[in-house]
Amino acid sequence: MTVLILGLVLFLGAHSVRIFADGWRTRTIASLGDKGWKAAYSVVSLIGFGLIVWGYGLARQQPVVVWSPPVMMKHLNSLFTLVAFVFLAAAYVPRNQIRAKLHHPMVLGVKLWAFGHLLATGKLADMVLFGAFLLWAVLDFRAARQRDRALGTVYAPGTLAGTLIAVVVGAVAWAVFAFWLHAAWIGVAPLGRTL
Known part of the structure; x- marks a missing residue:
């Protein structure tokens, strides 16, 4: 540890x-x-x-087991992670409505990813890892919003095309990771099986 x-x-x-x-x-x-x-x-x-x-x-x-999460938490985590991947894509795809509205979608994606994994896992190492990332994301988002207000940052309005690209890129990246890469890299198949 x-x-x-x-x-x-x-x-x-x-x-x-x-x-x-x-x-x-x-x-x-x-x-x-x-x-x-x-x-x-x-x-x-x-x-x-x-x-x-x-x-x-x-x-x-x-592993040190702290608690055993119900199976539904794993499904909820999959949903949170899907949204997190879309937010991550929205941080980089130009002129999308997600970034225009949320301003810092990558940090919000980290929040969702970490929170979902805290719900779905119950070992001490998981709690340390995902808890640390969740705390960091909360503090970073707050600091970024304060900087935006202090500097008077204005975000470009998003377009429907940019938003659709962000959603599709995020969803495809999530599917590749969830169905193949997570099991290959981490040794856990989050959806129960790989294709």
Whole structure:
């Protein structure tokens, strides 16, 4: 569990700089330059991510069961994850109504993904992993909305075409991940079987 926690501290810590130390971030970018900052940020994030994957794998070898979720929670998690994938796509597809309305759909997608997985899993390592991501997403969304208000950020209106593209891309990515990649990469088939 120590490796998992260290990975979460590094990965989510790097992704929390704008939440807790935006001024320091600005000064550091001015000192290192944009490329230097991105390089350091990427290195810390990759090390953290690697430790999360390794630590989670280690923790799953000796699972500590906290509770046994009902089967319906797994189905609810699948729905939440589908919406999370659509939100993730909406963060990148230009001029879609989801981003125009929600402003930070990727962070909301992380919230849904983490919350759904907390409902559907009952082991201690799951609670640490998904609980940490849920807490980060809540704090990050709040900080991002505060920055938007302070800067007077205006988001471009979305179009129906952009919205449909975001929904289709997100749904296809979810299906590929749910039916094939989740089992191959994580060892769990979330929908009970693979095609």
